[in-house]
Amino acid sequence: xxxxxxxxxxxxxxxxxxxxxxxxxxxxxxxxxxxxxxxxxxxxxxxxxxxxxxxxxxxxxxxxxxxxxxxxxxxxxxxxxxxxxxxxxxxxxxxxxxxxxxxxxxxxxxxxxxxxxxxxxxxxxxxxxxxxxxxxxxxxxxxxxxx
Numbered sequence: 001x002x003x004x005x006x007x008x009x010x011x012x013x014x015x016x017x018x019x020x021x022x023x024x025x026x027x028x029x030x031x032x033x034x035x036x037x038x039x040x041x042x043x044x045x046x047x048x049x050x051x052x053x054x055x056x057x058x059x060x061x062x063x064x065x066x067x068x069x070x071x072x073x074x075x076x077x078x079x080x081x082x083x084x085x086x087x088x089x090x091x092x093x094x095x096x097x098x099x100x101x102x103x104x105x106x107x108x109x110x111x112x113x114x115x116x117x118x119x120x121x122x123x124x125x126x127x128x129x130x131x132x133x134x135x136x137x138x139x140x141x142x143x144x145x146x147x
Contacts, residue, residue, distance in 0.1 A: 004101035007049035014058040022084035059089040060098040078106035080116040099132045
């Protein structure tokens with residue numbers, strides 16, 4: 001049985017393992033160098049690191065960021081980022097469970113929309129997001145890389 005829930009403060013190492021699967025070319029982070037940032041993230045009421053736990057390990061995660069807003073009846077909007085499922089558990093529904101849990105959290109905060117961007121042109125990933133309810137034709141997304 002898998003459980004979707006907010007990440008716990010003591011799960012940084014497991015999250016960093018998942019993020020290495022998401023972006024294998026990123027420099028490896030030492031948990032001791034980012035533990036202060038991680039503590040701030042866990043305490044941030046407008047940020048949820050959603051995880052799916054299965055067999056006592058984290059198998060999927062995504063980040064939900066909620067932004068206060070003065071349009072759309074002053075309802076906030078949300079962004080989902082860093083969606084990843086452990087390589088050994090892909091295709092079992094854990095990623096879908098994670099994204100749906102994030103969407104439920106956005107709904108509970110009365111967000112008027114949830115946005116998600118992908119840098120991938122892999123069709124199965126696009127289909128995955130569409131199966132989660134996202135519409136690739138609804139808007140045009142733009143990004144500006146600030147690296």
